[in-house]
Amino acid sequence: MTGPLAPPPCALHLVEVGVTELDLACLPAAGAVFDRLLALSPAQVVVDLSGCRHIDAAAIGLLLDVHRRLARGAGALTIRNPNPRIRRILHTARLDQVLPIVTDPPPDAPATGQEPTSAQPALVAHGRASVTTSE
Template sequence: MDDVVPAGATQVVPLVEVQVRGDLDVRSAPRVNDVLEEALALHPRQLVIDLADCELIDAAGILLLLDTHRRAMREGGTVALRSPSARARRNLKLARVDRVLQVLTPEAEPLRVTP
């Protein structure tokens, strides 16, 4: 049986994961933003951004992550970052992003968010 969503209601998915490869910088931020917008359109309770294959995050990338967090929070969701490289983690820490967003280790389960 198909799920039926009443008109005007929003269907929510529990978890969406997005993987970022390469640098998250001023050049790649618009493309990554497009993907994150598609992910947020699913109204996830939690969006996990996997940064294991992302070596560099510059100011534009940090702004994108924080803006994504703000948009998710507005819809009742959360954002977590998974496995940032040492270099990326250093930049996130310098910008104090680790105080705003949950940073997961590779083996960590995402935070369970209940409706």
């Protein structure tokens, strides 16, 4: 016997996560969701912060950890649509020098002939994940 077989690489190309709260209070639940998501070995994870109103240092640490774990498997983490306040926080923390931060143009924006800052995938799955903790 040569040892346990490694699981086959996941064919999951893109996972999008919409985050509405990302701070110390919800860090355990958010961390559990990211742990389950990373177990799928996606090629790219996009964290949409358009609905998020607050982010703190603990959340930035979590995003950096997710980034490192993805990079080990040749994956990538992208932050999408942070509001101006969160964008400033990410810039101050220099996260914008480590991770791509993209902003989608508004849906009613006139076409300028330029490529959008982030490409929309042909198929996007939306859903909810419930996280339970046992104590």
